[in-house]
Amino acid sequence: MSTDAAGAGAFLAALAGAAPAPPVDTRVPDGVWHLLTALYEELPGPAADSWAREVHGALRAGRPAGGLWAVHAWQAGTVLPLLAEAWPDDGAGAVADLTALHRAAARAPVAHGSWRAALRPVLLRVYGAAYEHRSAYTEAHTNARSYALAHGYTPAEADAYGRQYAELSMDANAASFAEAHARAVGDALAHAYAGDRAEPYAATYPAAQVRAVVRALERPAPPPTADATGTGPGGAARPAVTLADGLSGVLRCHGG
Secondary structure, rough: OOHHHHHHHHHHHHHOOOOOOOOOOOOOOOOOOHHHHHHHHHHOHHHHHHHHHHHHHHHHHHHOOOOHHHHHHHHHHHHHHHHHHHHHOOOOOHHHHHHHHHHHHHOOOOHHHHHHHHHHHHHHHHHHHHOOOHHHHHHHHHHHHHHHHHHOOOOHHHHHHHHHHHHHHHHHHHHHHHHHHHHHHHHHHHHHHHHHHHHHHOOOOHHHHHHHHHHHHHHOOOOOOOOOOOOOOHHHHHHHHHHHHHHHHHHHHOOO
């Protein structure tokens, strides 16, 4: 087996196992490894291994960027444009403001206060959309309906009671979920971005953030079917595929 093939195999195995760090002979930019493991997990079937080999080739071709440059470039070039497309009603311009900060941070450090203010509204919406509304509604409706039936309601009355309770509780729980995550992640991310260092960024659980973005993008209009390449009807790419391609593009660009 060639050295290149062995290196690619080790890289793929590390991604598949969500190893805490890349293989020692792989040069991964600061803050990117956890993004790669999460995206590999989200990609469908054969597309994941093909993408991993592409990423490995890009990493071998160039020297890693210093600081969190690759993270900022990916956020500004892929993640936030996808969110902007999914949220055409963002009249306050929260996504545009955060995109501008990431673009600026790719050139020079941005202060903690600026990050904190810009991150909060976007994180609130991401985690609000990522909340598992469907299962939460079903569980709340079932429990409330059972309670109503046990207290003398007719089946029709119990069903109406269950629907009302489920709607109220789901909205409240989704808001609490989003607030808790925005608080926990926002300040930590602001410190990591302001310091432009990999270790504090890794402590913000970037893989979990990737999964939240994927869920937030999938749930407003999930495709009814998807084939092994990760595309839905009409060839529309799944969010994870677009996110992964965007990150590999950043790595190829820097490698060139």
